[in-house]
Amino acid sequence: xxxxxxHNKFASIKAVGFDVDGTLYHSSEELQSAVGMDIIAEAAxxxxxxxxxxxxxxxxRREELRSNTMTLxxxxxxxxxxxxxxxDEIPIEKYxxxxxxxxxLMGGLRKQYRLFIISNGRGEQIERKFRHLGxxxxxxxxxxxxYDHGWVKPEPAPFLAAIEALKLKPxxxxxxxxxxxxxxxxxxxxxxxxxxxxxxxxxxDASCETVYDVGLMLE
Ligand SMILES: [Mg+2]
Numbered sequence: 114x115x116x117x118x119x120h121n122k123f124a125s126i127k128a129v130g131f132d133v134d135g136t137l138y139h140s141s142e143e144l145q146s147a148v149g150m151d152i153i154a155e156a157a158x159x160x161x162x163x164x165x166x167x168x169x170x171x172x173x174r175r176e177e178l179r180s181n182t183m184t185l186x187x188x189x190x191x192x193x194x195x196x197x198x199x200x201d202e203i204p205i206e207k208y209x210x211x212x213x214x215x216x217x218l219m220g221g222l223r224k225q226y227r228l229f230i231i232s233n234g235r236g237e238q239i240e241r242k243f244r245h246l247g248x249x250x251x252x253x254x255x256x257x258x259x260y261d262h263g264w265v266k267p268e269p270a271p272f273l274a275a276i277e278a279l280k281l282k283p284x285x286x287x288x289x290x291x292x293x294x295x296x297x298x299x300x301x302x303x304x305x306x307x308x309x310x311x312x313x314x315x316x317x318d319a320s321c322e323t324v325y326d327v328g329l330m331l332e
Contacts, residue, residue, distance in 0.1 A: 122306060122318045123287060123331050128279050129222055130300075131253075132266075132290035133232040133239055136310050136324055137215060138246060141291075144208040151199045152181050159190055200238050209245040216247045218328055223252050226331075227279060231257045231271045231288070233295075255279070267299030276303065287318070289327055 135141035150164075153171050157164040167188075175184040185192030222228060230250075232239050236258035240250050250256050255278040257264075257271045264270045276283055283304030290296020290310065297307045297317045309317035310324050319330045 125285050126226065126287050126306060126331060127281055127285040128227040128229060128287070129327070129331070130229040130231055130275060130286060130288040130305075131324070132288075132292070132296045133230060133234065133242060135291035136289060136296075137248070138209050138212065138242070139323075140208040144203070144205075147208070148199055148203055149181070151203065152185070152195060155195050155199060156185055156188060156190055159195075160188065197235065200235075205241055206245050209242045211245065211247040213247065214325055218325055219248060219252060221328055222331075228253045229255050229257070229275055229279065231259065231266065231275055233259045233266050235260045267295045267302075269299065269303050272300055272303040272305065276305075287331070289324065293317075 131137060134144075153168055154164045156171065157167050160167065171184060171188075174187055175181060178184050178187065182192035182196050185195050219228065230239070230253045236256070239256075239258050243250050255275055257274060259265055259268075259271050262271070262274075264274075266272075272288070276286065279286060284306060287306040287308055288296065288300035289308045290300070293309065293314050293316060297309050297314055300307050301316070307317040307319075308327060308330055309320040310327070311322065313320045321327065321330055
């Protein structure tokens with residue numbers, strides 16, 4: 114591993130952006146699966162059926178459509194409405210807990226860099242997660258909640274909006290995320306530097322196991 118190379122890659126960085134789900138907290142999969150089960154239960158209720166009656170068909174369609182909203186729509190249900198209702202009602206504190214280590218990390222980073230967020234979600238829902246984590250949304254500017262703008266990562270729109278708001282060159286910005294296509298490839302496509310969290314991804318400028326390592330990567 115060449116530390117010099119890493120150092121050079123991030124030497125001109127002035128802003129650090131983060132994905133939220135799966136990047137700032139780890140129980141993302143558990144939470145996604147709880148949301149998935151609740152959505153299926155709600156869909157079954159509205160169709161006058163039991164969850165067991167539709168679960169197989171639902172999961173098969175979702176595998177193909179790759180979106181809960183679109184899968185719900187394919188059953189003739191208001192996908193967006195149900196999806197948002199379930200997210201609003203899920204007991205998020207069960208999955209997203211106060212993280213002192215994360216708060217310390219962000220406290221340190223914000224002294225040196227401008228911080229920002231790009232997350233697929235609505236502002237209200239993301240801010241709820243931040244409250245449970247112990248983070249202040251105000252530390253992150255811009256705080257881009259894609260769904261409020263009709264955007265979905267990996268579309269370039271939220272990344273371009275971040276560049277515009279930061280008034281920086283894309284290569285002065287690093288984006289940190291846990292998904293290769295949705296986060297890393299998308300940020301790279303607009304010229305940002307990238308850090309992949311949760312393993313190794315050759316397509317990123319750097320990879321690390323957890324978000325706690327991000328401070329070290331930038332040094
Ligand atoms: Mg994520």
